[in-house]
Amino acid sequence: MPKATFSIWRGNGSAGQFVDYETEVSDGMVVLDAIHQIQAEKANDLACRWNCKAGKCGSCSAEVNGMPKLMCMTRLNDLPLEKPITVEPMKSFPLIKDLITDVSWNYRVKKKIKKFNPRPPDKADGTWLISQADIDRVQEFRKCIECFLCQDVCHVLREHTLHEEFIGPRALVYVAALEMHPLDTENRNKDLKKAHGIGYCNITKCCTNVCPEEITITDNAIIPLKERVVDELYDPVTRFIRLFSNQESK
Template sequence: MTAKRTFRVWRGGGDGALADYEVEVNEGEVVLDVLHRLQATQAPDLAVRWNCKAGKCGSCSMEINGRPRLSCMTRMSVFEPEETVTVTPMRTFPVIRDLVCDVSYNYAKAREIPSFTPPADAGPEGYRMAQEDVQRSQEFRKCIECFLCNNVCHVIRDHEENKEHFSGPRFLMRVAELEMHPEDSADRRMVAQDEFGLGYCNITKCCTEVCPEGIKITDNALIPLKERVAGRRYDPLVWLGSKIGLRSPDADTPRVPNTRPGDGGPARS
């Protein structure tokens, strides 16, 4: 079944405007299919970023009728038959042209995260981990870096000045992944708070709501990371030691194995 639909598409750079097109839509198509047809028939200079068309590369992120989505996974059937489909670039990042944004901010933040730091005393047998610990990290590794979570996060979406101090949910999740890894020896709690802006996050769960992979970013990464930071910074023994001059609250002190409420498992020693 074929029908004509009205597409309202952003054209130009940051100071561009919306342009209306009447374009053919076939049954079972997704928004990216229609944008490709629009390129082929009416707007050959339309800039659209895409790659796998299978929801696994994260390239085709954009805002469709005001909601951050992957265009390759958004079926035309979700819209009403007479509804105009408005397609705009992600609002949080600078527009290069049409539907293509400059997402280099995200890669700059990724480079700031200290890499995995294995323990020095691994031994000849290497590392052994419990399956439960492996599974905790595996959820975060499903991320396809579509940056929809960073796009919708109001901390950087509405406050440009925060980009210098706030890495966004995608990379705070990466810090949480490493912090919870049983074989990562670095203490990343104060780094998360002081360098990546964990304190800016007020856990509205908007990042979780738009994640195409269904990762529970807020519940399983950000909140447990906040709990670990609070336990480190406000531990009464550390506080007392800082008051009597024995140690700094930010000193690298060993942790005793224990279970922290809400973080899904034992903390490292």
């Protein structure tokens, strides 16, 4: 059986280096298979997260040859196996060990977003009538598997580490799913502007490019949210009216 070399980041928050492991490759293998093989044969303590192995849970995020990927959906026959394949952890989050990062920030950010708040039911039995077309729009965002690859590649987080000021593409997709939900009545525009820092996004679309679920993050989620914020909080006419009606412009 042919062999390939994997250059895997080993180490923790304080120190580490790439270590080369050679392993056999067979038909249809994905990067995660190679990691598991290396784990079983040579490095029992090599740390990586995974669950479903079918692109549905978003646990096995890493950078393969420098590209943010789900290891379970990255086929070896799509990679140049004549050179070592580098596998390293995501860069936007603190490293715990090897391929594992501390992604808890994403969970904390999510909790700060105002929760779903539906309108009263349409029918006496507590149910709603919704058209499929209205559902389709949010279903795109609800496909998100929370792999956080978009957060990993977002330069506002990755290079500028503005985690305290900007919630990142994943969380903005979540806000979009809530804001565009046909039943939701909450208004999150002021939060988007201030607490969520939507202005930091300068629509380079890196997040859209790496999304394994092919969610059109920038065009369908972030830009419409930016437009809502502008419409409500920056429109000159409404600003003018607000000024004279003595409402504080927040």
